[in-house]
Amino acid sequence: MKQTTDNFSALGERVLDIERAAIDGLYQSLDESFNAACQAMYDCKGRVIVTGMGKSGHIGGKIAATLASTGTPAFFVHPGEASHGDLGMITADDVVLALSNSGETAEILHIISVIKRLGVTLIAMTGKPQSTLASLADIHISSAVAQEACPLGLAPTASTTAALVLGDALAVALLNARGFTADDFALSHPGGSLGKRLLLRVADLMHQGELMPSVTADAPMRDALLEMSRKGLGMTAIVDHQNRLLGIFTDGDLRRVLDSRIDIHTATISEVMTRSCVTAKAEMLAAEALKLMEDKKINGLIVIDEQGHPQGALNMHDLLRAGVL
CATH class of the missing domain: 3.10.580.10 (CBS-domain)
Incomplete structure (x- = not known):
């Protein structure tokens, strides 16, 4: 049946309601595990390495960029490429943040043994606290949601929103802990309008x-x-x-x-x-x-x-x- 404009608006409102509920449900994730993850990143002498496949990978890339621009050195490593040489980017001084809604992403599980051998702290962010990735991680942050906004329950929607919001929460908590200032932000954004306003004399x-x-x-x-x-x-x-x-x-x-x-x-x-x-x-x-x-x-x-x-x-x-x- 052909949708009308009114139908589109109603469907859009349903998505917003589901994703709002998903964010509201995240308050319970701001527990001791969240504190431990922040502390591990704060104490990290190297970089925070973010990894994830598919849509989780896209969210991971954004989280890495947000961390890097707010005072926590970070970059994204694709887990598929990691097993073909990019694991060399990870050092013993780093912390790994792995995103997987299912907690069973094969490409991530495949590289965990090497991460463990390096002695790197592994933080997992999954929607399944009983998953393999969650059980193998040193710290687990739950990004579980009651349902996806996709009516088929297939396309990652509410789950990726939850992961993104938790990533922002980590970055901003670290920003405050480091005493990161607007001047510091401008130094990593010299090409932006804020950088020009705060750097140009x-x-x-x-x-x-x-x-x-x-x-x-x-x-x-x-x-x-x-x-x-x-x-x-x-x-x-x-x-x-x-x-x-x-x-x-x-x-x-x-x-x-x-x-x-x-x-x-x-x-x-x-x-x-x-x-x-x-x-x-x-x-x-x-x-x-x-x-x-x-x-x-x-x-x-x-x-x-x-x-x-x-x-x-x-x-x-x-x-x-x-x-x-």
Whole structure:
């Protein structure tokens, strides 16, 4: 019978109900075995090796990635490849986390003897506490669910969700125990937006040296406009003869001057500059500079040192190009 849109929605709700119930049932798995698994991973001097076949393997790969990105060195080893050479990746300092809903996955059971010979702590996550894998493991975490969301009871659905959630619980528990911070997370995600916000400094983005716009206070206004045009930042720093910052002149200041009766051909830049300008420090996070610009409703910043000497300049476009916005 052809399904209607209403039928699809009802079936989707049924899946969510079953998987929600599966997650609710996991609270009983957060017992001494869970604590022991966390402790073994926390004390591990090597890496956490995650393994699993089929859908459990896909979940295992995600768990390994989550562990690795949250302060617990980990990677995934395919159990089928393990028996053909990849077991060499496992050392005596490692901990193995093996996922199998049935606890009878042949490819995993086939490599347990070697894991045992290495003296590696074996943590099993299965849906069958009486299974072979559970009985052979040093620590067993139950991921048992009452039923799969698949109406045929065949496709791994609720069981893989349960394993994924338990993997997240392990990773986050370890994250907290290690005192893992947002800065630590950024170091393993330098290409992501969070990494850019937490790693990029103003010094990494600012225009400096010959690229920084700057004129002295006695310069004619036309010279300042030429400097702004050459450097392309929509502003220029105004300095005294000791190179101390006195003010700034921006595109916005130019518009205000054009609305006034000031003769732009004869005026010096000191007559029209903004004296109390907002500045930044080179060691500031780029994200802090962005917030400063947003709060002050400005598009650019002069970067100064402790003595008030300009070191560089940056504008909103620099932050946009860097992916900080």
